[in-house]
Amino acid sequence: MGKHTETLRRMGRTSTRGREGILRILEETSIPLSPKDIRERFPEPKPDTATVYRNLSLLSSLGLVRSVALHERCRRYEAAGEGIHRHRVVCRGCGRIEAFQVTTCHLAGIEADIRRRFGFKVTDHSLEFFGSCPECRKKEGAK
Amino acid sequence: MGKHTETLRRMGRTSTRGREGILRILEETSIPLSPKDIRERFPEPKPDTATVYRNLSLLSSLGLVRSVALHERCRRYEAAGEGIHRHRVVCRGCGRIEAFQVTTCHLAGIEADIRRRFGFKVTDHSLEFFGSCPECRKKEGAK
DNA sequence: ATTGCAAATGCAAATATATTGCAAGCATGG
DNA sequence: CCATGCTTGCAATATATTTGCATTTGCAAT
Numbered sequence: 001m002g003k004h005t006e007t008l009r010r011m012g013r014t015s016t017r018g019r020e021g022i023l024r025i026l027e028e029t030s031i032p033l034s035p036k037d038i039r040e041r042f043p044e045p046k047p048d049t050a051t052v053y054r055n056l057s058l059l060s061s062l063g064l065v066r067s068v069a070l071h072e073r074c075r076r077y078e079a080a081g082e083g084i085h086r087h088r089v090v091c092r093g094c095g096r097i098e099a100f101q102v103t104t105c106h107l108a109g110i111e112a113d114i115r116r117r118f119g120f121k122v123t124d125h126s127l128e129f130f131g132s133c134p135e136c137r138k139k140e141g142a143k
Numbered sequence: 144m145g146k147h148t149e150t151l152r153r154m155g156r157t158s159t160r161g162r163e164g165i166l167r168i169l170e171e172t173s174i175p176l177s178p179k180d181i182r183e184r185f186p187e188p189k190p191d192t193a194t195v196y197r198n199l200s201l202l203s204s205l206g207l208v209r210s211v212a213l214h215e216r217c218r219r220y221e222a223a224g225e226g227i228h229r230h231r232v233v234c235r236g237c238g239r240i241e242a243f244q245v246t247t248c249h250l251a252g253i254e255a256d257i258r259r260r261f262g263f264k265v266t267d268h269s270l271e272f273f274g275s276c277p278e279c280r281k282k283e284g285a286k
Numbered sequence: 287a288t289t290g291c292a293a294a295t296g297c298a299a300a301t302a303t304a305t306t307g308c309a310a311g312c313a314t315g316g
Numbered sequence: 317c318c319a320t321g322c323t324t325g326c327a328a329t330a331t332a333t334t335t336g337c338a339t340t341t342g343c344a345a346t
Contacts, residue, residue: 069212
C-alpha cells in the first residue's frame with residue numbers, strides 16, 4: 001500500500017508495484033530519467049521493460065509524469081506534481097544535466113499570443129538550455 | 144557546385160550531394176524534419192539512410208543544422224542559419240506542428256542567471272509549446 | 287585533364303529503443 | 317474466498333540509429 005495508492009485509485013486505476021515504483025523513483029531524482037534508468041533503479045525483481053513503457057505511457061496520460069525531450073536518442077520522464085515547474089540545462093559536451101526551478105515563468109504572454117494567432121490552446125511547454133558545463137569549458141580551453 | 148559549397152569548404156569539409164541536399168531541403172521547410180522525411184525529399188537516387196544520419200551529425204556539429212526534440216520517437220532537424228530563431232507549437236492530438244518566429248526572445252536574462260548559478264555557458268535553447276490545435280479541439284468537444 | 291589520397295558513400299549487419307499479442311498472475315469488489 | 321478484469325512477463329516485432337568495410341567521390345597537386 002504505497003504512498004500513491006490513493007492517487008491512482010482516485011483516477012480509476014489499480015495501484016501496482018510497477019506504478020508505485022515509477023512514481024517513487026521519479027520523485028527521488030531531480031533530473032529526468034530514461035525508461036532504462038527507471039527500470040534499473042527498481043529493486044529486484046525488476047519489472048519487464050514493456051511494463052515500464054506501458055506504465056510510463058499510462059501515468060503520462062494521467063498527468064502524473066511528463067516526458068522531457070533532451071535531444072537524445074530516448075525520451076526521459078519526470079514527476080509532474082502540482083505547481084512543479086522545472087527547466088533544465090544540458091551540457092553538449094558531457095551530457096550532464098542540471099535542473100532548476102523558475103520563480104516566474106515569463107511565457108504566459110507568448111501562450112496567449114499563440115492562442116490568438118493559431119487557435120492553439122497551449123497546455124504546457126518545454127524549455128531547455130544547452131551549452132557547456134564548467135568542466136567541459138576547462139577541457140576545451142575555456143571559451 | 145551548390146549554394147552551400149563555400150560554407151562547407153570554409154569549414155574544412157568537402158561539399159557533397161548528401162550535405163548540399165540536406166541543407167537545401169531544410170531551408171525549404173518551415174517545420175523540422177526527421178531523418179526519414181529528409182531522405183524522402185531527395186530526388187533519386189536517394190542517399191542511404193546511414194549517409195543521412197552521418198551528415199546530419201556532421202552538419203549539426205558544425206552548427207549548420209540543429210536538432211529539435213518534439214517528444215516523438217525520432218529526432219527532427221532544422222536549418223540553423225544566423226539569427227534564425229524559431230519556436231514551435233505542437234498539437235498533442237494530431238501531431239500537427241506550427242513554427243513561429245519570435246521577435247524578441249525574453250530568455251537572455253535567464254541565460255545570464257544560469258551562467259552565474261551553474262557556471263554553464265549557454266549556447267542555445269529549445270522552447271516548444273504543446274496543446275490542441277483548432278481541429279482537435281473541435282473533435283474533442285471544444286475544451 | 288590526370289592522379290593520389292583522404293574523406294564520403296552504399297550496403298549489410300549490429301544495436302538501441304519502443305511496441306504488441308498472448309497466456310498467466312494479481313488487485314479489487316462482492 | 318472467489319470471480320472478474322486489468323497488469324504483468326515473455327517473446328516476437330517494429331522502428332530508429334549506428335557501425336564495419338569495400339568502393340566511390342571530391343579535390344588539390346600535378
